[in-house]
Amino acid sequence: MSKSKNNSILPMELINGSHHLLDKAYSAMVVRFFMLQSHYSSELDFSNEALKGSEKGFNRLVESFDRLAGIKPKDPNAEVLQAIEKIESNCAMHMNDDFNTPKTIAELFELATLINKLYDGSLTTDQAGIDKIQQIIQNYFIDILGMKIEKAANSGLVDGLMKFVLELRKEARDKKDYATSDKIRDTMKDLNITIKDGKDGAEVVYNG
Amino acid sequence: MNPLYIYNSLSRQKEKFEPLHPPFVGMYVCGPTLYSEAHLGNLRTYVSFDIVHRYLKFLGYKVRYVRNITDVGHLENDGDTGDDKIEKQAKLQHKEPMEVVEQYKQGYHKILELFNTLPPSIEPLATGHIPEQIEMVEKIMENGYAYDVNGNVYFNVRKYNEDHPYGQLSGRKIDELYNETRDLDGQQEKRDALDFALWKNVPKEHIMKWKSPWGNSGCPGWHIECSAMSQKYLGDEFDIHGGGMDLKFPHHEAEIAQSIGAIKKSPAKYWMHGNMLTFEGVK
Incomplete structure (x- = not known):
């Protein structure tokens, strides 16, 4: 984005929503998340629609990660544990493939779906499974993607x-x-x- | 588990990441020229390299991350003519150049913190490394790849290209570059249109000026600072050099030529480039 053109946007204008091309304001974490949903080597197109999509996705992840604390450990389930481990190894595989953040984020959406099923009771896992999920969130979402779990709605x-x-x-x-x-x-x-x-x-x- | 692969702009392929001195990793990323507020495109580049920084740390590497601030020598139009961007802004705002830099530096750091990027290990300023830059220009001259015309020192691209291929990173051939080059005012003293400035003679009323072997009033060219500062903090050869795609040519190409021209070593093993931004499809 060229600085000399009228359509250039300053980061603060995204956060306070003051730019004339923007429908609304977005939090820094939503914008960061939006950026990471594209690979660094691809051109990235900012649009109101795409930003809103990322905001929705970001909130979906954070909401499901929040639910983790409310999940009671139950009987271990080998399939669930396998699914969790598969997500973790896929995250590592994608990051090792030239820092592929969009594919890593796609894995975290899989994780969110799994958490939601554990939360509504349609699937179960034991404490080890819950701890593993917590570790994936800490490693990939917080430490590597550098996301902060902020409760925007609250x-x-x-x-x-x-x-x-x-x-x-x-x-x-x-x-x-x-x-x-x-x-x-x-x-x-x-x-x-x-x-x-x-x-x-x-x-x-x-x-x- | 598969090891880390990085797309290397220099080889145009994904390469297995093997640092020169594990567990240490040296990474240099070109930071902003602080004559205005950092824009979204800059921010994307720093977020992209924040991921690289964070992931290497996660893998257990001890990363020294150097990201500079350009506070002198970056001319309008990214070329060798026109005003220094910061000096010009200082005049407009009736401020010292360093006041302009300081003002935008605070905003820049605030934005980077807000976007949760980890700070670099070292954030050197070009004005803080004038002797290192002069020394490097002297070495390039000693090796015969630079010449002085009226206090302006230019890198001799054609001479360099006889010994080392110029244009490896951007994939440009020197003959193609001639077709793209326009004759610009004030560049007649260059022996060749492709040559670029290593040191610029500036009017003595300029605030940002230094004594050098080539005169009493001059400032470094835009490209030399990154070569001098990366060498100082990361050594002659280091692991990763990054920056925005727009810097690949001429800036990064010039950096490679300067390092090879001075010490016969290509500075970085892996070159990484972050892509640009558009808004609703418009650049």
């Missing part, structure tokens, strides 16, 4: 809840009810969230 909710918690704490402090305000701060601390008091009010720092 971020507004978390922010809203935190704002509410800070309001409650401020009310307690205004009433000199320090027992309550300290309890809020300590509970947040246990959740790895630091509340810092500054001149312009309290600020939240996520330490996770």
Whole structure:
């Protein structure tokens, strides 16, 4: 994309959706995911339609990876374990083939389908199987593809809840009810969230 | 399990990855010229090489990843004439050239962090390596592949091509290149249209200027910085050299010629090129 042309887009314009050719904003992780859905040696065409497709795909993966924590280990199933191992070896095979990220991502979609079946109970696996799946997500999705599991859909909710918690704490402090305000701060601390008091009010720092 | 294969632009085929000094891997990637905000095409290149960096680390290699910042010597139109992109921007904004670089560097780093790319091991600046660049130009001259005209030093492509094939990376033949070359203003002092600048004489009112054996006021050509800095941090020969497809010619071709011209060694074993971007089918 030539910088001198009118259609050139700056990364920030994608993230805040301010470019006139864009229908909406996209998170950095969705854009990164979109880029990795093409091989680095191929030309990549940005379009509203393609970006929306990647956003949908990215959310589908993250949603299914989130479900993993809710899967209860059951009896081991040799076929399921084999399917998991096949996905892992395919991921390695594709990355070894000149860093083929689109094919690696296709394997992760297979993994998501499998997780969803384990989640709804139509398939079962034991703890070893669940751990293996977790390891594939960590290795390929997070460490190699460099994706962050961000809960795009929930971020507004978390922010809203935190704002509410800070309001409650401020009310307690205004009433000199320090027992309550300290309890809020300590509970947040246990959740790895630091509340810092500054001149312009309290600020939240996520330490996770 | 099959081993890692990398498409090598130099051989035009996938080759088994065998680093020169395992478990170490040296990788050099051409970074941006910071006279404006990094655009999406730049970002794609850095994300592509972030994958290479991450995967090599995952495989257990100890990677030294060098990605430079060009803060001098990159002229408009990527050629040997016209203004220095950063010096021009500095004039427009009434700033020091280094202020312009600093301003865009912050935005560049912020974007790279936002897109979750791992930082390089070393991020050298061209202006921080002027003596190394001068030394390399001197070596090329000693070997007879460069000449000085009024404080401008040019790489003698035709002379070089007599001893080493020029155009190996881009697959271009020197005769074809003549047909593509237009005569440009101010290039008459070159002996040959294909020659490129290693050192440029600049007006003494320029802020970015250095003393050299060829005059009191000059700056390096665009290509020499990458040769000098990759050699300094990764050695005469290293494993991977990467960059955007648009840099394959003339920039990377010139890098190979400079290294061979100076020390008779081709710098990188594997050359990798990331492809470009379009938006709704338009470049």
